[in-house]
Amino acid sequence: MDTHPASEVITRTLDAALERTKAAIRIALCIISVLCICFALPIPAHAQARPSTSQIEAPRLELVVLGSGGPGATGRAGSSYLVLLDGVPRILVDAGPGSFARLGEAHLSLSKTDIVLLTHLHIDHVGELPGLFKARAVSTGEAINFRVFGPEGSNGKPHKQGDASFPSTSRLMHLLFDKQGAYGYLKDFSAPVSIQATDISTRLQSKQKPQLLLNENGLRIQAIAGHHRDAPAVIYRIDYGGKSITFSGDIDAQGLADLRAIAQDTDLLVFNTVVLDPPGSPSVLYTLHTPPKAIGEVARDAHVGQLLLSHISPAVEEDNAEVEASVAKAFTRPVTFAEDGLRISP
Ligand SMILES: [Zn+2]
Ligand SMILES: [Zn+2]
Numbered sequence: 569m570d571t572h573p574a575s576e577v578i579t580r581t582l583d584a585a586l587e588r589t590k591a592a593i594r595i596a597l598c599i600i601s602v603l604c605i606c607f608a609l610p611i612p613a614h615a616q617a618r619p620s621t622s623q624i625e626a627p628r629l630e631l632v633v634l635g636s637g638g639p640g641a642t643g644r645a646g647s648s649y650l651v652l653l654d655g656v657p658r659i660l661v662d663a664g665p666g667s668f669a670r671l672g673e674a675h676l677s678l679s680k681t682d683i684v685l686l687t688h689l690h691i692d693h694v695g696e697l698p699g700l701f702k703a704r705a706v707s708t709g710e711a712i713n714f715r716v717f718g719p720e721g722s723n724g725k726p727h728k729q730g731d732a733s734f735p736s737t738s739r740l741m742h743l744l745f746d747k748q749g750a751y752g753y754l755k756d757f758s759a760p761v762s763i764q765a766t767d768i769s770t771r772l773q774s775k776q777k778p779q780l781l782l783n784e785n786g787l788r789i790q791a792i793a794g795h796h797r798d799a800p801a802v803i804y805r806i807d808y809g810g811k812s813i814t815f816s817g818d819i820d821a822q823g824l825a826d827l828r829a830i831a832q833d834t835d836l837l838v839f840n841t842v843v844l845d846p847p848g849s850p851s852v853l854y855t856l857h858t859p860p861k862a863i864g865e866v867a868r869d870a871h872v873g874q875l876l877l878s879h880i881s882p883a884v885e886e887d888n889a890e891v892e893a894s895v896a897k898a899f900t901r902p903v904t905f906a907e908d909g910l911r912i913s914p
Contacts, residue, residue: 626655627913628809631836632674634667636878636906638842639692645670645908646692647879649815649838650681653787653808659683660700661804661815664692668699670908678704683782686718687794687817688801689734698744698751701761711760716741717781717791719800720767731798738765769793770800772822778805778830792830795823797856803827811835811914814872818842818879819858824866831870835914838906839863840879844887845894860884860891864898873914875899878906 630652637644646664650657650671657676660683671678681704686694704712718737735743741763744750755761768779770793778790787808794801796818803826805814814834816827831837842857843849849859858866867875875895877884884891888905895903904912 626652627811628654629806629811629813630655630911630913631813631838631876632657632676633876633878633906633908633910633912634670634674635662635664636880636908636910637664637666637692638840638879638881639690640882642882642885644880646695647687647818647840648693648696650674650676651806651813652676657681658787659685659789659806661685662687662693662817663696663700665695666908667696668703671700671703674909677707679707682712682714683789684714684716684718685789685791685804685815686716686737686802687804687815688719688796688799689737689740690796690799690818693818694740698754701745702751702754702757705754705758705761709759712762714761714763715782716763716765717768717789717802717804718765719770719802722798722800728798734798734800736767738767741765768802770795770802772826774825776826776829790830792826793823794819794826796820803830805830805834813838813914816840816858818856820854820856821858821862824858824862828866828870831866831872833871833873835873836876836912837867837870837872837874838876838878839867841877841884841891842879842881844883844891848887849883860894861897864895867895867899867901872899872901874902874904876904876906876912880905 632650634650635645635648637646645666647662648664648667649661651659658680660681721736721739722733742749745754745763746752768791772793772795776792778792781791782789790805792803794803794817797820801817803817805812812834813836814831816839818840843853843859845859845861892903
């Protein structure tokens with residue numbers, strides 16, 4: 569029987585489609601064989617060792633600002649930072665009020681954070697410790713051993729009339745977390761918690777050398793005495809993966825020689841920036857803090873890679889262009905003003 573004209577058209581169309589498909593398959597096979605030949609050629613070593621995307625995303629050393637503010641409730645959390653090693657939060661530096669909420673907003677877990685560095689025991693630097701310790705405790709069922717480093721107490725230090733009195737870091741831990749302490753229940757609440765506290769000397773000596781606190785698995789943490797009027801204060805430096813971060817803490821002019829010593833060639837210096845150049849701030853604040861011009865000079869002298877200005881006061885926030893210009897008179901490398909939630913790699 570003769571083919572119906574309509575069927576003939578359909579058959580021809582199908583034949584043509586089949587031919588086009590075959591041609592496409594031949595081209596695809598050609599491309600695949602060319603690719604196979606290309607990939608059979610020797611690949612340079614650096615290309616073979618190319619890391620996966622997730623490896624590229626995590627810097628060896630990274631800083632997350634949980635709190636970039638100071639004592640006043642001005643919209644920033646009090647001083648607090650997380651240091652990430654290979655993308656994992658491992659070290660908490662200060663624990664200012666509000667950092668608990670910022671931690672949640674940053675979607676970071678404290679489940680591997682057992683090292684705590686306290687620059688001094690003013691409330692805007694340690695007020696959130698119980699909240700963060702509890703957050704850590706409920707993040708796991710496994711035993712936790714916090715290693716807490718911080719300043720020695722006022723006892724034994726030269727005392728002037730009117731000076732405030734501060735406990736040592738180990739005494740603060742006892743007061744807060746011992747069985748008879750304010751939050752003694754935490755030790756057995758979610759996971760067994762133990763705390764190993766180390767008090768660091770804060771006596772200023774000429775040509776002081778940094779003290780090595782910890783040296784394990786490529787992580788080095790050093791400390792040196794700072795100076796913050798009557799509050800015993802410590803400066804810290806963290807080295808990991810060939811990079812380093814140094815934390816000035818709150819610091820006045822008497823602590824700057826030690827800061828210069830420990831911050832030599834550091835990649836990132838976090839400098840607490842509270843006052844304007846004199847006479848722009850109340851005179852009492854210059855007995856506690858370092859003005860922008862001196863911050864720039866210290867950073868220049870220590871050959872710092874970049875500066876992160878943090879612990880920002882409202883005065884500094886309002887005049888940030890002036891502050892930046894004053895720092896830049898001596899220090900010409902990158903300067904960043906911290907914000908809560910900022911992530912920065914040295
Ligand atoms: Zn402070
Ligand atoms: Zn302070």
